[in-house]
Amino acid sequence: MAVIEVDNVSKHYPMRRGPRALLGRGGISDWFRRRRHGVFAALENISFTVEPGESVGIIGANGSGKSTLLKILAGITEPTRGHTTVKGRVASLVELGAGFHPMLTGRENIYLNAGILGMRHAEVDKVFDDIVAFSGISDFLDNPVDTYSSGMYVRLGFSVAVHVNPDIFLVDEVLSVGDEAFQRKCRERIGQLKESGKTIVFVSHDLNIVNTLCERVLLLSQGRLIVRNTPQETVDFYLRQVGGKEGVHIFSRGAMEAVMSHGRLHLYCNGIELTAPTGMHCLLKSMGQQQTATSAAWEVTEAGPDRCVARGRMPRLPVTVWWTLELEDDALVWKVEAECERSVPLEDIQAHVHLRTAYTHWLYGDLEGAFPELDPGDVTWVNVVAPEMSCRDAAAFPEDGSGLQALHIAGTTSQHHLRLAWSNTDYITGCRALVADVPFPESQRPLAKGRHELLTLRIRVTRDPEALREEARQRQTVHSGDLAARFTNGVIQLYWKDEPLTTLLHAYTSILAGNLWNDSHNLQWDAAEKNGEGVLSVTGTSRRFPFQQHWRFAPMDDRTGVKVSIKLEILEPVVFQEYHTSVVLRREYTGWETDHESGVFPEFRPDQQHWVHANRNYTPGRWISALSPEFPCVTLKRSDGVYPSRMTAVNTGYRDQARVLQSLSVPEHTRMAFEPGIYSYFEGVILVTS
């Protein structure tokens, strides 16, 4: 039932003499001297079949026999050995506008070209208007073709070719003609043809298109059919075997293997590629123009068995990009540096990691989500994490049964800022992209002459996605004895022996300004950083008022709680009405105690919607504790602050049912006016004692 059957086909060409010999081929003198010229085997023993409606791509290096194979399928040339059967009408888009005669008009050439492609006049008449409309040359239809621009020429050629309406299309690297708009039209048209059940065989160097349009890809190498598999598998193999040249280095360690190929990096684990065909690469932005480092002239300067140093001189910037790649047993470390020949106004550098679509879930900091499905309508990239979030740790999880490993990507930089972000790319590129972005603010430009470390990505694989999630949580957690204080999105969750003590808003801060409460979880938080001593620091910036909060959590030496240090940085003069630091505890806490008094939390009443204070004494104090028969005692204790604060015990509304320990700072007489500077917002401890 196959429409194309290729059975053990070989094609040999006679060797020709060099251009300097007057006789191109074996001349008569050779014949007399019985001198035989060798043959060049363009194809050797190729066999495959194509089913109706299938799209098959043929890839391979230059000179691997792709075009020869297509020519044999098109019937332009006969195989030397073997047999091909092609059922149905064939249109070959091998050469656009083949047989266009420059002196004839566009109209005459449409008939001539379509005739060469096997159409009768009556058939051409039917689609004539479509051809003209598609090519967009209607105004010049009756002008001779030699007055056409080269773009119009190929557009007309393509239009004729796609309207021939054959059963089988043979396409040879012609999808890259015309301007952007026309190329899109071409791809759409090829997509339509595919959907209408045409069989398409096409040769291309554009691995993206092959990946998107083909169900199966054949890889030719030196005239032999090497791989016949899904696009991903074949493209994988192809990228691996194009090695051995300058600018290419393949290195491995254990199960990890990496292919560095002219500014593009592909990562494999157990022989399976984790990266998409577009791989990993980087982009530099200078003076408003983004340039990809794959366009640089790359050279591998150090080719170790498990490491690689390569440099690429950017074509239009006085910058050489240096990559230092090192494989560990389960990770790849990718360091990107820029060597500036003179000071360069670099605005931004991005490192891209493009992963296969089989990665369906992402982890960002400690947030997790699913990538949206890629849709053919996606012409732009789709961010999957909010643009204001900032994080230096990300991970991707593959779908079950894909055989892929989960990936963890951590970024570090010696520059001021680094942000990782997950996106879906456009449909044609078709992959999940992690973009590591190092922007250079105006104040740090231009980048001085010399070599600068820009960023380092550590890409680690693991079979255990749960471990990655746990790690992500641990990175934001301060441990102190049985107590764990976990920072997540502007609040601190407290756990006692893995049992949550806090609920709802957990431990948080809030500032009343302009009659609006600014809760800490509404600030814009940077990535939390945990140092070697287990101290967590994180900075949040208000979107509405000119202030930042610097939080710092450290375990106490006696392991009874965490030290809390919250600094308030005022950027412009601002006035606050009041502010507090609170711990929202679970309802099982029933009693409370302060410097001055003690009591029990009242019962929650159904009609109670607002927060209700339990204590009566509003004299500024130092500490407040909550007591529970089942859970350890939690104490919020302050040692410092600009303003004195009241320690209050509060019940939330009936719906939330939580107990709140609050350290509330209110002005005594005047308003709280702050000049730019750094102030102590809350300095103290959260003690948890049984």
Added chain:
Amino acid sequence: MTTCSTAPLSGAFWRDALRDLIRARELLRDLVWKDLRARYRYTAIGFVWAVLEPLLMTLILTFVFSIVFQYRPGAEALSPDTPFAVFLLCGLIFWNFFRGSVSDGTKSLVANRELVGKVSFPLEVIPYASIGMGLVNFCIGFVIFLGIHVAFGGGLGGVTVLIAPLFLIQLSIVAGLTLILSCINVFFRDIQLITDVLLTFGFYASPIFYDVNLVRAIAEDSPQLEWIVQVYMLNPMACLITAYRDVLLNQQWPQWQHVAWPAFLGAALFVAGLAVFRRHSGRMADHL
């Protein structure tokens, strides 16, 4: 669009060849049209050249032979009373068709190498188109000839109809030769050079500006040179032109030996030409 490898004498071979030709008839017409347009586009007088060319050629030859050389077909001539211009034209248009088609056709595959190497279609169409182009010019020339012939008082009888089968014989010779030569020319470009030289020789070796009886006179003068006449008459164009003149100028049936040999040759050449061409058409793209 299948390349055929069946034996040339089998029915399938001819069926395929005929099918390809019928399918490509519109393409053939377009290609001839293309060549015509390309030849005359951007000329000031366009298609008028197609009429002027044979006229001017006749004028020049008439001037050279009848005024400069004072050559006049004598009493021994095939058609003694015909004016020289008519006599000349009656050979010249047929020869021009032969020369033009064979010469252009031989080069045609090489000239259209972009097409041959990039698209798949029955390649015979390309040499056929060269012949078609020659045919168009011939038709114009023939009409001019008839006009001049009648103007000089020549008559046209029922025998004139015989021109059609005679021309068909010439056409098959031309087609066969063109197919063979264009095919070999793909592999050995020497052919297009040799062909042009031989065609120039053929112009003098055919009774175009002289009468065939002039050659026969050699044998009458010295019988031991009889073989020269026999060899001369092996040239099918010599036979055919003689036959054309019998039919057109004398309004009489041609001698059978002037028809039989070209007819045999035409059939043989066409069969051989088509066989050779279709046998090798699958490899042509590799050599262009």
